Amino acid sequence: MRGDWQLRGNDICLRHKKTLVPLWKHSHPVARSTVSERLTENLSDVMSGSIDGDEVLPSEYDYWLEQRLVDGTDHTWLGSIDLYPAITFCALLGAELLRTDAVADSAEGRPSVIGFFAAREGPEKIEEAFSELLAHAKDTALEPRGVYGSLFIHFDRASREDPAFSTLRDLLRSHIFRCWPLAAGEKIFGQSLISRRVHSVATASEETGVGQALLDDLLTEAGALQPGDPRGARQKTFELAPFAQLIADIPTWVGPIAMQKAIGATRAELRALVDDNVLAPRSNLPKVKSPWSAVDGTAFLERMLSMSQRHVSLSEKGWITLQAARNHSRRSLSEILNAVEIKKLTMGQLEGDGGYHSLVVMKAELATLNRDEQVESKARDLVPAAAFGREIGLRGKDSFLNFVSDGHSPSQKAPHPVTGQVFYYLSLEDIAAFRSSFVTPSMMTTETGAHRNTVVAALTSHRIERFTPGGKDYGPIYSREAAQPALAALRR
Known part of the structure; x- marks a missing residue:
């Protein structure tokens, strides 16, 4: 009986290309260890070959293990791991992978071989194997222990404090912290998660108080989940960081009436702001009855009031509300507000009112703006760069003008046909x-x-x-x- 045959993880004899078999079994520990008596009982079977193992074609795992035992040579990533942790990990990982559809029909049905092929190239391939186990999880096994099975149990119990397993244990812990919807403070293999990294629809629902079905739709709309994902609420997970603000804000959303009050606008004014892409609800789902963020409304109103250049008394003539200016000029509110930003329109605020409805522009300036741009368009057959910037949603002052003036996209400089001032224009x-x-x-x-x-x-x-x-x-x-x-x- 060779010494390497006694090593757990060694399944075959490379010399004879046969599987190793136990010589005896005995329930009593002392009797089981009395080699001379047990050999005497089984000697005839051993000599006759009646209990010989089956013939088998050795795998790369078997040759790898043989070389490690002979002289320690190992050119795989597992060469950085002690032998016992390496073969234990291969056997446990392989056993769990065999439970998945991905390798269930593999000709190499030995757990150690399956695990070796998954582990020999290092952390990236091992991560793929962990993800394979997670992808095949069932709704009834939604705890890490149920998904990673004996591998998780071994790291959580037998080798939890064993430094020889630290590298392998850290790989699974990092994977779980990265992929599972664990709350801050939850422990895996004795270490706590500092802050939540992942949510599921179920955990996000519990945290926000929003129903799972509605939250699922909102997260799908926001791009956190893929449309048509058939998995259950506890299996639908997403990285929290890009959507943390959304999760925090959803419970604070308000309905349209509350939004109108927040910005001091009429129903028609709010609708026009939405139609002209000035304000947007946080969700366009019909089932969401409260799609508005009051924070968005407050920030919008503050920005609008900051653009006001003077107070206007109710007795002054020639001023019209932004809604009236939109209807009168057939311009979008976005265009009107951009004209205010670049000082082509003067915006004032009616005394005694602090809401959006109090903002007014001069009717005469609006007419002049319309006339100038009509002359310009006819004379040049070119689009002012500033106007095109507004069309594609660039509302920041001079941002698109700076973009074209710095030469990042073709443009043309020409004098205004009326004022003679030089501007940037774009051809088709x-x-x-x-x-x-x-x-x-x-x-x-x-x-x-x-x-x-x-x-x-x-x-x-x-x-x-x-x-x-x-x-x-x-x-x-x-x-x-x-x-x-x-x-x-x-x-x-």
Whole structure:
């Protein structure tokens, strides 16, 4: 009886290419260890070959183990792990993988072999194996112990304090912390999670008080979940960081009447603000009766009031509300407010009222603005760069003008046909060139049909960075190439 045959994890004899078999079994410990007596009882069976093992084709695992035992040579990642932890891990991981559909029909049905192939290349492949176990979890086994089985139990009990298993134990702990909806403070193998990393629909529902079905729809709309995911609420998980603010805000959302009061607007004014992409509810789902954030409303009203240049008494003539200006000029509120920002329109605030309804512009200035742009359009057959920037949702003052003036997209400089002042303009070809290379959230909304909040969430979840050459920020402009993952997700 060779010494290596006694090693747990060694299943075959490489010399004879046969499986190893136990020589005897005995319930009493002392009798079981009395080798001379047990050999005497079984000697005839041993000599006759009646209990020989089956013939087997050795695997790479068997040759790997043989080499480790002979001289310690190991060119796999497992060479950095002591032998006993390595073969124990291979056997336990392989046994759990055999429970999944992925390897159930494998010709290599030995757990140690399955585990070795999963572990020999190191952490990345081991992570794939852990993810395979998680993907095959059933609704009835939604605790880590139930998903990772004997592997989890071994790390949690037998080897919890064993430093020889620390590297392997840390791999599974990190995977669980990264993938499971654990609350802050929960312990895995004796170490606590500092802060939550992952939510499931179920845990987020418990935390927010929002029903699971509604929350599922909201998270799908925001891009945290894939549409049509058939899994249960406890299995639908998502990374918390990109959606933490959404989860925190949902319980604070209000209905349209409360939003009107928050910004001091009429029902028609709120509807116009939405239609013209000035304000957006946090959700467009019909079932959401309270889709508005009062925080958004307060911030919007503060910005509008800060743009007001003077107080207007009720007796002054020639001033009209923003809603009336929209109807009178047939311009969008977005265009009107951008004209206010670039000082082409003067906006005032009626005395005695602090809401959106109190904001007014001069009717005469609005007429002049319309006339100038009509002359300009006819004379040039070009689109002012500032106007195109507003069209694609770039409301920041001069952000798009700085973008074209710095040469990042084709444009033309020409004098205004009336005032003679030099401005940047875009031809149809210039516009096509910009659209082929760049996108904005408004463009992505138009191209995909997704809600603006969903677009922003997709950009966040895919970690798409703004186009900022040399660290210069031109507002929410993204390279189309960089934004492709988010665009593809939105189209799906």
